[in-house]
Amino acid sequence: MKNNIPYGHQWIDREDIKEVEKVLKGDWITCGPKVEEFERRVAKYCGVKYAVACSSGTAALQLAYLACSLKKGDEVITSPLTFAATATAAMHCGAEIRLVDIDEGTLNIDVGEIEKKITKKTKVIAPVDFAGHPCDLDEIKKIAKKHNLIVVEDAAHALGSVYRKKKVGSISDLTAFSFHPVKNITTGEGGMVLTNNKMFFERMKTFRHHGMKKKPSGGAWYYEIEKAGYNYRITDFQCALGLSQMKKLAKFIKKRREIVSFYNKAFKGLKGIILPKEKPYVKAAWHLYPIQVRERKRVFDALRKKGILAQVHYVPLHFHPFFKKEFGSQKGKFPKAERYYQGALSLPLYPAMKKEEVKRVAEAVKQTLHGE
Numbered sequence: 001m002k003n004n005i006p007y008g009h010q011w012i013d014r015e016d017i018k019e020v021e022k023v024l025k026g027d028w029i030t031c032g033p034k035v036e037e038f039e040r041r042v043a044k045y046c047g048v049k050y051a052v053a054c055s056s057g058t059a060a061l062q063l064a065y066l067a068c069s070l071k072k073g074d075e076v077i078t079s080p081l082t083f084a085a086t087a088t089a090a091m092h093c094g095a096e097i098r099l100v101d102i103d104e105g106t107l108n109i110d111v112g113e114i115e116k117k118i119t120k121k122t123k124v125i126a127p128v129d130f131a132g133h134p135c136d137l138d139e140i141k142k143i144a145k146k147h148n149l150i151v152v153e154d155a156a157h158a159l160g161s162v163y164r165k166k167k168v169g170s171i172s173d174l175t176a177f178s179f180h181p182v183k184n185i186t187t188g189e190g191g192m193v194l195t196n197n198k199m200f201f202e203r204m205k206t207f208r209h210h211g212m213k214k215k216p217s218g219g220a221w222y223y224e225i226e227k228a229g230y231n232y233r234i235t236d237f238q239c240a241l242g243l244s245q246m247k248k249l250a251k252f253i254k255k256r257r258e259i260v261s262f263y264n265k266a267f268k269g270l271k272g273i274i275l276p277k278e279k280p281y282v283k284a285a286w287h288l289y290p291i292q293v294r295e296r297k298r299v300f301d302a303l304r305k306k307g308i309l310a311q312v313h314y315v316p317l318h319f320h321p322f323f324k325k326e327f328g329s330q331k332g333k334f335p336k337a338e339r340y341y342q343g344a345l346s347l348p349l350y351p352a353m354k355k356e357e358v359k360r361v362a363e364a365v366k367q368t369l370h371g372e
């Protein structure tokens, strides 16, 4: 492992450890003040009123769907090019998934195709900011408004990304983030939902905490279970880590963008490789550096032999046995996502990457593409 370069890795320094240690030595290791402090910090950073921190990005997505009262008989529109949780979190609410193919340029949902998939049952559009490049959020918002739908943005890749001068998190009805170690900041496991809607906010807080509402009118001890909720809480020491990581987010994004520029320059004009592109009205926080190559398996294996552990994001949703079982085989129905997957490769990209490592990756990719 020592000389291996993974596709993603957390950055944890002494400051982070100190902040976590302080909380561990204190009275509140969960349900304490750090949770709200972390929520306020991220909400302020994104320019949003409300935030609910929770145990994972998957829990964040489910809380967001529950805020929409998503249930059996409802449909959710999303992209096949995402992690399973975008869909499964909605399916746990009883909803069905309708897929819309990707746009080959941004690798995000093809906004021009969304309306064709809207039915009377559609309740939510769940765009995914793939690799950290924001979707066409204004267009999606317009479609949602026209058809009376709610936008739940899966921004697991996109904390810190900017769309038309606005931070991701401040645009859609609900935005879900993940703080898994490979994501833009980490709390170990963790997630958060942002919204400007007070009703959504209240619902999510209740669902996060067993569907429980305190009713002090019945006595200071008295509470009622209003719905079948969950324990999707996050601990205070995780939130202390999150707060400490937020201090470094700007630096993390700068480093990610520098590495992306380096790769872009190194691969410019190279045959047999398609690079990720950034729209002029976007500033992506670049969680991934997704390229497309011919003979992906050969390239993947050759890089692996050199200790470069590239990854593939993602096996399209409709290729998985579970989705085939639920929705029948849809092979061939989303040709752009399928074509992308054929050649997809995410190169190592994380702020702690050393310059020599970035160079090593670039050289190895060039050699491999030249068949050396």
Ligand SMILES: *Cc1c(COP(=O)(O)O)cnc(C)c1O
Pocket: 056, 057, 058, 059, 082, 083, 085, 086, 128, 154, 156, 157, 178, 179, 180, 189, 190, 191
């Ligand atoms: C990571 C990720 C999730 C899930 O987040 P977890 O924190 O791992 O539960 C959901 N959607 C996308 C697109 C992701 O990348």
